[in-house]
Amino acid sequence: xxxxxMEASLNEQIALEGYxxxxxxxMASWCEKKTLTGCSSFMFRQSEEERQHMLRIFHYIxxxxxxxxxxxxxxxxxxxxxxxxxxxxxxxxxxxxSESIDRLVAQSYDEKDHKTLAxxxxxxxEQREEETLxxxxxxxxxxxxxxxxxxYYIDKEISAINKKQIAQETAxxxx
Ligand code: FEO
Numbered sequence: 001x002x003x004x005x006m007e008a009s010l011n012e013q014i015a016l017e018g019y020x021x022x023x024x025x026x027m028a029s030w031c032e033k034k035t036l037t038g039c040s041s042f043m044f045r046q047s048e049e050e051r052q053h054m055l056r057i058f059h060y061i062x063x064x065x066x067x068x069x070x071x072x073x074x075x076x077x078x079x080x081x082x083x084x085x086x087x088x089x090x091x092x093x094x095x096x097x098s099e100s101i102d103r104l105v106a107q108s109y110d111e112k113d114h115k116t117l118a119x120x121x122x123x124x125x126e127q128r129e130e131e132t133l134x135x136x137x138x139x140x141x142x143x144x145x146x147x148x149x150x151x152y153y154i155d156k157e158i159s160a161i162n163k164k165q166i167a168q169e170t171a172x173x174x175x
Contacts, residue, residue, distance in 0.1 A: 003111055007066045009104055010116075014057050015071035016100055020093060021050035023076040027086055030078060036151065038159025039083060045162060046090075053126070060119050083154055084141055091134040098127040137161065 002010070028043035061068040080086040101123045108117040137158065144153045 001065045002061065002116065003113065006107065006111060006113055006116060007061060009107055010057055010061050011069045011071075013100060013104060014054050014061075014068060015073070016097060017050050017054035017057065018071050018073050019076065020097060021047050021054060022073050023093065024050060024090070026076040026078045027080070027090070030080060030086065031083075034083075034151075036083065036155045036158075038155040038157075038162060039086075042158050042162040042165075045165070053123070056122075060116075064115070082146075083151065084146070087134065087137055087141060091131070091138055094127065094130050094134050098131060101127055133161075133165075 024043050024047035028040045028047055031037075031040035031043055058068040077089075080089070101120060105117065105120050105124065108114075108120060140157050140161075141154055144150050144157065
């Protein structure tokens with residue numbers, strides 16, 4: 001069994017991952033409406049990944065004999081001024097999730113909860129990868145600039161990144 005505090009903190013993380021999934025779904029929809037098909041495919045996949053992050057915690061809490069709770073998800077933002085603004089917000093959101101994971105790791109240490117500490121290692125690595133990926137995307141977007149055809153090139157670039165990610169995940173067995 002988890003401590004009551006740890007159960008509550010992990011349930012809060014479920015809500016955060018669930019919100020990320022919905023926020024990215026909203027971003028995917030915005031991109032699709034702008035016919036940025038590379039960006040929308042990328043964001044749909046990110047949304048699905050966040051759902052998997054959420055479910056992993058669900059199973060962990062229940063496997064530990066406690067109770068994973070389905071969160072109430074507030075409606076996320078659905079409009080952005082530009083694709084640059086959208087990806088800046090993705091990066092900021094990932095940084096916020098990383099800080100939350102760091103707090104959970106610190107709590108596991110404090111509680112000497114070695115099982116949760118081991119469970120969280122996957123998230124520590126995942127967050128490192130996601131932050132690096134989002135920083136790379138922002139760097140590419142900045143490199144392309146905001147000339148007349150920039151949206152075309154940004155979408156092409158994100159599409160290529162998305163395909164590379166899918167290929168890597170397939171090679172790793174789908175994680
Ligand atoms: Fe599950 Fe990207 O935070």
